[in-house]
Amino acid sequence: MKKLCSALLTGFTLISSTLVAETDPYSMLVQFNLYYDYDTEQRTDDHAKYALELQRRLTYSTPIRYTQVLATHNSYNSDAYGAIWVGAEQSLRVKDQIDVGAEIIELDLHQFSGEQVFCHGSFYCNFWFDPQRIPIATVLGDLKDWAYKQDQHGTDRTVIVHIENAVSSGAQATFKAHLISQIGLDYIYTPEDYKEDFPNGLEVASHKRTSLPTRELSRKTIRQHDGLNGKKRFVFFWTKNDSNTDNNHESFDVVFDGWGGLNRHWKSGDDDSLDNWDDGINTIEHYDVSATDSRFQNKGLWSWGEGEPNDHGTGEDCAVIRGDGRFNDRQCDRSSVFACKKRLNGALHVDDLKDDGATDYLSMWTLTTAKAAWSSGESECQSLGSQWHFDVPRNMLEALALKDKLAAVGETVAWVAYTDQEDEGATEGDFIITTVDY
Numbered sequence: 001m002k003k004l005c006s007a008l009l010t011g012f013t014l015i016s017s018t019l020v021a022e023t024d025p026y027s028m029l030v031q032f033n034l035y036y037d038y039d040t041e042q043r044t045d046d047h048a049k050y051a052l053e054l055q056r057r058l059t060y061s062t063p064i065r066y067t068q069v070l071a072t073h074n075s076y077n078s079d080a081y082g083a084i085w086v087g088a089e090q091s092l093r094v095k096d097q098i099d100v101g102a103e104i105i106e107l108d109l110h111q112f113s114g115e116q117v118f119c120h121g122s123f124y125c126n127f128w129f130d131p132q133r134i135p136i137a138t139v140l141g142d143l144k145d146w147a148y149k150q151d152q153h154g155t156d157r158t159v160i161v162h163i164e165n166a167v168s169s170g171a172q173a174t175f176k177a178h179l180i181s182q183i184g185l186d187y188i189y190t191p192e193d194y195k196e197d198f199p200n201g202l203e204v205a206s207h208k209r210t211s212l213p214t215r216e217l218s219r220k221t222i223r224q225h226d227g228l229n230g231k232k233r234f235v236f237f238w239t240k241n242d243s244n245t246d247n248n249h250e251s252f253d254v255v256f257d258g259w260g261g262l263n264r265h266w267k268s269g270d271d272d273s274l275d276n277w278d279d280g281i282n283t284i285e286h287y288d289v290s291a292t293d294s295r296f297q298n299k300g301l302w303s304w305g306e307g308e309p310n311d312h313g314t315g316e317d318c319a320v321i322r323g324d325g326r327f328n329d330r331q332c333d334r335s336s337v338f339a340c341k342k343r344l345n346g347a348l349h350v351d352d353l354k355d356d357g358a359t360d361y362l363s364m365w366t367l368t369t370a371k372a373a374w375s376s377g378e379s380e381c382q383s384l385g386s387q388w389h390f391d392v393p394r395n396m397l398e399a400l401a402l403k404d405k406l407a408a409v410g411e412t413v414a415w416v417a418y419t420d421q422e423d424e425g426a427t428e429g430d431f432i433i434t435t436v437d438y
Contacts, residue, residue: 048297051304052101056219058303058418060156062394065214065261068277069160070300071104072097073266073285076118076134087120089287094139095146097289101296104160104283107139109175111167116175136175140182147187147233158219158233160212163255165238172242172251179236179254189222189232190254197221203260207247212237212260273299277396302396303327309420317421318374320413321393325403328413332374332421337367339402339414340381341391361401367414374415392416 059067075097078090090097094105107118110125112133119125119133143159150157167175179188191210194217198204203213212235225232237256245251265276266285273284273295286295298306305326309316316329320336330336341364366388368380377390393399393416406414 045292045297047307047310048301049101051301051308052297054309055301055303056103056157058392059219059394061218061220063215063218064160064212065282066395068282068284068302068395069103070101070273070296071106071162071264071283071285072102072289073106073287074108074120075102075105076107076139077120081134081138091288091290093142095142095149096291098146098157098159100289100291100293101300102289103158104162104285106162106164106285108164109136109167111171116167116171116178136178137182140178143234144183144187147183147231150233151231156219156223158222158235161234161236162259163236163238165240165242167242169242169245169249172238172245172249172255176251176254183234185254186226186231187233188254189217189225189235191256192253193225193232194256197225208249208252209247209257210252211258212256212262214260214262271295274302274396277302278400280397302399303393317419319392319416319418321399321402321406321416323403323406323412325396325399327416327418329420330413332419335371335373337369337371337409337411337414338377338380338390339392339405339416340366340368340384340388341398342366342385342387342389361397362404365398365401365405367402367405367409367411369409374419377415377417390415390417392418 072090074089075094076090077088078092078094079088080091080093080096092100097105108120110117110119110121112119112125116136117125117133118136118139125133143161146159163175165172191208194201194210194213195204198213198216201213201216203211203216217235222232222235224230235256236254237258237260238251239258241257262282263280264283264285265281267273267276267287273286276284286293289296303326305322305324305328308327309319309329311317311329316331318330318332319327320330321339322328343364366384368384370380370383372380381388381390393402402414406412
């Protein structure tokens, strides 16, 4: 399957397609190789699922720190595993939570009666009649099954697994052994892999303890570590480590240590992820997700507008950002201003997504005054200066910066460097970025 980000294009030679994309959402999913069955009885919102997958691909090569992803909280604590305790916080199995949109899951690791289990706090774990103790093999087996299914369908999906660690230093080595035996290093991107890919990386040190390298690690890096047909899909990291764990502890060969600058918020009910992402939060952890969950299928979408892209009428193959900050597909020969981006001081982002970095986006984006067809994007941006390039937002804060720019100049839409016109109707066709790769 074509990777999301193409190589740097200094100019655009565009080929008009005579094929017409499917507009029925289910047919879109099949045509673009995005459809795979959920192990649930609930019908999904196919169009939202299609748009959500395009959003994932939009950030495929972007470092994780500068993206915003959906997650689940206490992911193991589900009545799908037979729990009858009143405090069950999920209804789907972990692999189904990932299928419906989660890219980060959270597991609480504890010790009970000599065995490691996932459960919610020491009090509950040690209560003999508590039904929320989930065997490690059950959840890790779910993850292995999910990864195998992704291999069958040829997806590039990955998952970050957050382990809230409440076991001793000695037991951490046992958990490492569980990961190797029940999932396998073929699927796990490890700190050793990171040090191989980034020998001068920000988190590389003389010790084995390595923070989650969010400024450098992308899903593309994870998937491509083993080469063109690499199988890596998971990244594991600890929090709440035993304070006496040595930097050279053997578990740090496989498991990263700490969030690495990601910031999270967990929510219950039908709270709106977009409100949190507007505040610059990377990770929104939800309770009780489902296959028709509006928080995942609609409110998880900061990019495409509702019902978009839809290739309406005679064909809409190029993307614009609208005055509401959402994307729409339009005919490529229409005339609009262009969204252009530059790097500040030669750096991708000056600071972090949430804090000072959030204010940088207004300086990193501008609009042209000239209007033209989509194919003129790079040349029009370059006319503003060599540092400016035709580009597309990779997170909500960038989209909001362009929303403000549009309002300031009284424009309703601006072209972004995002199109499907060269591949429309092809088996592997999807919207791709045609600009500088991150």
